[in-house]
Amino acid sequence: MIPPGHPRYRSLVTREMLAGCAKSGVVSWEGLTAHGRGEAFDYLLGEKTSESARLAEKIAAAMLLSARHPVISVNGNTAALAAPEIAALQKASGALVEVNLFHRTEARVQQIEDLLRSAGAEVFSGEAERLLPLDHDRAWCRREGMYSADVILVPLEDGDRCEALVGMGKTVIAIDLNPLSRTARKATLTIVDELTRALPEISRACRDMDPEEGARLIASLNNHYLLTEAIREITGRLNHALD
């Protein structure tokens, strides 16, 4: 249906895949729009991992490795786009994988957990309770999972929840293509990069990490600098776009 000669062929194929996941229930309809929003920012970033994003990915690896109880929070879009990459990061980092949804039904949670398991992840799926200080379904999580975590990786997050987790004293690592979003600004560490590029980079950094380098990386964290660099990437590209 999509002509292979189309200049945005890859993006259109991903959209079609996500649309299929929306039909099956893994991705929410609103998740398709959220994906498009991310697509636009990735386009402005040149669809590649910047130097500052690569640094953020290394710091993320150091944080996950030195955590007492690290958790990777997975929603529908993350599972649809990157279930194998999540499984690989779990292996490399030792983090718990837990599903947390904005548009939450028990059936969707089950479906996404199954998808993650079939990609090789071990999913933490004890009984959920309404434990986070939020007025929607993202409040649901597990007492021994996200609620007890010291470090949480939240790919494709909403700002509310990011803020709530930081407010609970947790170290929050966000993967967000929009360097201006509330998530990006509220997180402890923000990786401004596309999910399927970012996750393998974090996994690789986990495997290569020397503990002393890890401590140095964590001490060096300046999230304002990382966000400023991401914005510079975008404006630099925009300034020359019509040349």
Next chain:
Amino acid sequence: MIPPGHPRYRSLVTREMLAGCAKSGVVSWEGLTAHGRGEAFDYLLGEKTSESARLAEKIAAAMLLSARHPVISVNGNTAALAAPEIAALQKASGALVEVNLFHRTEARVQQIEDLLRSAGAEVFSGEAERLLPLDHDRAWCRREGMYSADVILVPLEDGDRCEALVGMGKTVIAIDLNPLSRTARKATLTIVDELTRALPEISRACRDMDPEEGARLIASLNNHYLLTEAIREITGRLNHALD
């Protein structure tokens, strides 16, 4: 379901409405992602009509009013987001309204035509033929409609088709939130503004237009300037985003 206190409440409600339109078939699944892409650019533009966009909207009105055979091309997203605004612009400009879809089925064409008619538009719906030089379903249009048009307004267009229409010698007016897109760069005139803000502005300008002012506006058109100004809006906002 969406908490009214959510900072992006309006955007989330629109997403939910579009998701409903996707379930009923008016909007394609891929259209939801395309909407998100536009959302991101509108966010970067501050979600308001810039001075240069307002100028573009006036020039668009002048072009539609002075055309021999103006046509407004409507796809699923445009109908879902702005059917009443399309009907109002048709009244103000005298343009023909014709449905043209990327993900084309006869049933979808019918559904979108019905939606436009129920919003008060007169829809041109003669028999379609494969008349545009394109390798996908957007090639389908009507001989007495789009094919014969001298001026075409294409909201939310794809770059391929915009280029094909310009190549056929037509004056193409695009409404596109991304000032870097192929559509934005290939169109004769690009309005970098959100659809439901742009259409009423064009209608208002049609109603207020003095023919002499119209001729002056058309003569003044410099699309490179309009795109440069849109980019300046975005980079200006980005440069101060973290202040």
